[in-house]
Amino acid sequence: MLNTAELKTSRTTGPLVELVKKSFTGRLQSPIAQQEMLEVQNVSVEYGTGRAMAYALEDVSVAFSPGKLTLLMGPSGSGKTTLLSVLGCLVTPNRGSVRVLGNDIAGWSESAKTELRREKIGYVFQAFRLFRALTAMENILLAMELSGRTGRQAREAAEAALLAVGLESKGHLLPKEMSGGEKQRVAIARALINDPPIILADEPTASLDSKSGNQVAELLLGLAEQQNRLVVVVSHDNRWLPLCHRKVVLQNGCLIGDDVTRNTTGKLGTGRLVRPSGALAA
C-alpha cells in the first residue's frame, strides 16, 4: 500500500525512481519471484484462412524473469504486438502454451483470464488508453474499483500513485488537459495501482518527447530493478537499448534474437529513433 506522507517527504528529496522504489513496496516475496514468471512455448498465431492464412507468430518460445526490463524489438509486422498480446492474455494463440506465474492458462475461461489480467498484469499503451471522460484520479480509481477497492483508502492510494509519478497536483485534470508524458505517467500509475508483478508496455515512449520519454523509461526501469517486477517493453526505439537488460528480436513472426545486454545506464540512449525495415541495428 502506498504511503502518501512518506512519498511527499521523498518527493522533495529524491528522483522519480526513488519515489517509485518507496511507493510500490513489498513486491515479489513469493517463491515464484526468481523463477520464470511469464513464458510462451511453441506459440503460433495465425490470421486469415486457406491461402490467405498468414502467421503473426510462428513457433515462438521465450520466457521472462522478474527484475528485468526486456526489450521486444523488430520491424513493423514482425509480431511484437501480437506476442505482447499473447503474453498479456489478450489473444489466445492457435498453438502452443502460455504460462503465467507458473500456470498454464490453456483452457482457462474468459472470466478467469479477465481476473488474471486485472490482478497480475499491468498494461501501458502507446496511445495511453486513458478514459477521456474521467480525470487522472478517476482513471486510477476505476482500475481499483475493478479490483473491488473503493472508498477513502482507494482514494488515498490513488493520490499516492499520482504522487509517485509526479502528478500529485494534476489529479483533477482530464486526459485532454494533460501533455503526452503526463498521460503516459497516469497510465503507468493506473497499471501499477493494483500492484501487478508483470508490466507489459507497448511503445510507451513513442508518443512522447525526449524529456517525457526519459521519465517514463526511468519509471519502468525502476519497476524492474528496484521492485523486482517483470517488465516487457515493445519498441522500435533504439534509445531503449542501453536501458534494457535483455533484447528479444522478432522478424516475420519468428524469434531471431535473444540477447542479454548489459548493465543499464538508467537513461534512454541518445541515438536517433530508428524504424528498421529489415534486421534491427544494435
Next chain:
Amino acid sequence: MKLAWRNLSNDRMRFVVTIIGIAFATFLMIFQGSLFTGFVRASSKVIDASGAELWVVPRGISCVEFGSPLPQRFRELALGVPGVASVRRLAAGYVSYQKTSGQRESVFLLGADPGNGKLPVPLLSAESGAVLTETLLVDESNADKLEVATLPLAVEVNRQRANVGGIINGFGSFLGAPYVFTGYRDAVRYVGLGAEETMFLMIQVAPGSDVETVRQALSSRLPQADVVTRSEFAFRSQFFWVVKTGAGGALLTAGLLGFVVGLVIVSQNIYATTMENLEEFATLKAIGAPANFVRGVVLQQALISGAAGALIGLLATFPLVQLTLRFISWIYTPWWLPLGMIVVSLLMCALASVVSIRKVIAIEPGRVFRA
C-alpha cells in the same frame, strides 16, 4: 455509474440529441396513448355514465350511437322480472340542429328518463326530478360549434322548436357530431320514434338481488333483445369503435408507431454513443473489467439517457395535452399512462442497449495494443 455518466456528459451534443430523441418518443407515446385512452373512454362514456347495472339493447347492437327501436312493451315486461328495481329508457339518434345563424349541424341527440346516474337530463330542479320540455343541454366543448353564446337559446331540432337551456361538461363527442342531451319524451319526438317504440332500457337491480340472476331472468323474458351488463355493453361499444371502425385502430397504430420511432431513435443514439466509446470498452476489458461491469456501463448509459429523456418528454406532455383539450375535448391522460410510459421508455432504452452490449462484449481486448 460514474463512467457511464461521464461518457455521456463528455459528448454533450450527442447526449442532448439522445435525450431529445427519447423525450420526443416519450411525448409521442404519452400523447398518442392519451388520444387512444380518451377515445376508448369517450366511446363508452354514455354507457358508463348511466349507472344502470344492466342494459337491454336491440339484438346485435354494438353501441348507443347506432341503435335501433325496441318495442315499448319490453319496459313493462322488464319491470315484471323479479329483482328489477327500475327501468329507465334512452332514445337516441342523429338529428339536424339549426343554429341561430340558420346553418344546420348534424348532432347526436340523447334523451333519457331522469335518475340514470350521471347521464345529463334537463331538470327543473334536482329535488323535483321534473324534466324541462323542449330543452337541450350542450357540452361546453361544442358550445362554439353550435353557436351557443347565451342561455336560453332558441334553436330547431329536425325542424321542431327547442331551447338550449344549459351547458354541461365531460361529454365531448368523439364522433364529429356533438352530443346534445334532452328529456326522453322530447328525444322520442325529435328522433321520430313511434309511439310503441323505445331504443334502450337501463335496468337498476334491487338491493340484495344478484345481477347475473336478474340478467338471466331478463334474457328469458326478452329473447328478442340482448341483456348485457353495463361493463359488457361498454366493452362492446369500445370494441366497435376501436376495432371495427378502424378509427381507434389508427390511433393505436399511431401510438405503436410512436414507440417504434422512439425505439429506432433511441437505438441509433445509444448505439452511436457506445460505438464512439468502443476503444474505451476494449481498454476496460483489457485491464480486467468483468463482462458484467462492461454490460452495466452500457446499460447505465442507456438508462440515464432514458430517465432524462422520459422526464423531459413527460414535462412537455402535460401543457401540450392541456392545449389540445381546446380542440379535442375527449383526450384523456389517466395517471398511470405517464408512469407506464416512463417504464416503457426505460425498457425501450434497455432494449436499445442490447445490440450495443452484444457489440461491446464481442470486442477483442487485444485491439488495445493497436495504436
